[in-house]
Amino acid sequence: xxxxxxxxxxxxxxxxxxxxxxxxxxxxxxxxxxxxxxxxxxxxxxxxxxxxxxxxxxxxxxxxxxxxxxxxxxxxxxxxxxxxxxxxxxxxxxxxxxxxxxxxxxxxxxxxxxxxxxxxxxxxxxxxxxxxxxxxxxxxxxxxxxxxxxxxxxxxxxxxxx
Amino acid sequence: xxxxxxxxxxxxxxxxxxxxxxxxxxxxxxxxxxxxxxxxxxxxxxxxxxxxxxxxxxxxxxxxxxxxxxxxxxxxxxxxxxxxxxxxxxxxxxxxxxxxxxxxxxxxxxxxxxxxxxxxxxxxxxxxxxxxxxxxxxxxxxxxxxxxxxxxxxxxxxxxxxxxxxxxxxxxxxxxxxxxxxxxxxxxxxxxxxxxxxxxxxxxx
Numbered sequence: 001x002x003x004x005x006x007x008x009x010x011x012x013x014x015x016x017x018x019x020x021x022x023x024x025x026x027x028x029x030x031x032x033x034x035x036x037x038x039x040x041x042x043x044x045x046x047x048x049x050x051x052x053x054x055x056x057x058x059x060x061x062x063x064x065x066x067x068x069x070x071x072x073x074x075x076x077x078x079x080x081x082x083x084x085x086x087x088x089x090x091x092x093x094x095x096x097x098x099x100x101x102x103x104x105x106x107x108x109x110x111x112x113x114x115x116x117x118x119x120x121x122x123x124x125x126x127x128x129x130x131x132x133x134x135x136x137x138x139x140x141x142x143x144x145x146x147x148x149x150x151x152x153x154x155x156x157x158x159x160x161x162x
Numbered sequence: 163x164x165x166x167x168x169x170x171x172x173x174x175x176x177x178x179x180x181x182x183x184x185x186x187x188x189x190x191x192x193x194x195x196x197x198x199x200x201x202x203x204x205x206x207x208x209x210x211x212x213x214x215x216x217x218x219x220x221x222x223x224x225x226x227x228x229x230x231x232x233x234x235x236x237x238x239x240x241x242x243x244x245x246x247x248x249x250x251x252x253x254x255x256x257x258x259x260x261x262x263x264x265x266x267x268x269x270x271x272x273x274x275x276x277x278x279x280x281x282x283x284x285x286x287x288x289x290x291x292x293x294x295x296x297x298x299x300x301x302x303x304x305x306x307x308x309x310x311x312x313x314x315x316x317x318x319x320x321x322x323x324x325x326x327x328x329x330x331x332x333x334x335x336x337x338x339x340x341x342x343x344x345x346x347x348x349x350x351x352x353x354x355x356x357x358x359x360x361x362x363x364x365x366x367x
Contacts, residue, residue: 078303078306113315
């Protein structure tokens with residue numbers, strides 16, 4: 001994008017692709033889905049002090065049809081796994097997934113029969129956030145990375161290039 | 163009151179009444195599956211109207227192997243003040259269940275609260291409750307195989323049982339000479355030296 005000085009005023013000249021990606025990356029709406037204690041940090045990220053609204057992601061949608069981003073915030077129980085997969089399938093393309101915290105990413109301390117050992121075994125993950133739990137800053141950075149991905153025309157954008 | 167179900171000699175150490183004597187306000191009754199129904203009916207008629215919980219316990223090597231544990235509370239209907247209520251009277255009924263025939267009559271018709279609690283015991287211990295209206299798994303997926311709270315159930319599940327656990331050489335453990343992975347500091351140093359193509363330095367052992 002470039003701001004060009006023109007006689008009589010200023011014009012913003014940009015490629016449609018860039019404008020569309022900018023708009024899309026600034027309104028990544030997460031799905032309302034808290035699985036465990038990481039969800040507390042996720043809620044903190046939405047509250048005033050961290051304020052995820054600064055990045056346009058404050059609109060947690062109750063319906064997967066209206067959500068762009070799945071934040072897997074916590075350990076995924078074996079019984080929950082098909083539900084998570086189904087929610088992901090119900091989300092309209094383009095969609096992104098953040099694996100938040102050690103448990104979602106690898107099973108964490110729950111190396112047992114009841115917990116899925118990494119949510120990437122059931123849904124494709126775009127960004128992993130380390131931590132137990134990650135700080136809200138970590139989650140915000142993950143959202144930033146996804147925004148970056150969209151602006152650069154990466155996987156999943158509306159104008160994504162093959 | 164029911165006859166006491168005496169554990170066989172040699173199993174005393176595994177008898178929970180031996181491990182945990184009566185707490186201040188709870189009696190412990192030990193019954194057989196044939197007696198449990200009448201016992202609980204009697205206790206309910208005696209004022210123990212609240213079924214606080216139904217749980218299970220596994221004592222491998224003991225006969226009977228399992229316990230189904232009923233926690234009953236007697237609430238005073240006459241009490242009008244908190245002081246008058248005091249400590250409620252409690253009874254813990256332990257029903258020994260053999261592994262060969264793990265069946266206990268249901269009490270879900272006496273206490274609706276027992277419905278899901280019995281399903282949980284069935285789900286995790288494999289104890290069946292005769293007469294239960296809807297004995298399905300409640301916490302685990304419906305197609306789950308095995309009963310995870312039995313002590314012989316592999317912690318990581320049957321499918322992953324044979325895969326090696328990741329080992330973590332924690333700094334503090336290595337310093338203490340007792341790493342969680344079972345490897346000693348000297349062994350780790352040898353391994354590092356070998357990876358670098360060196361011979362271990364003096365004092366590594």
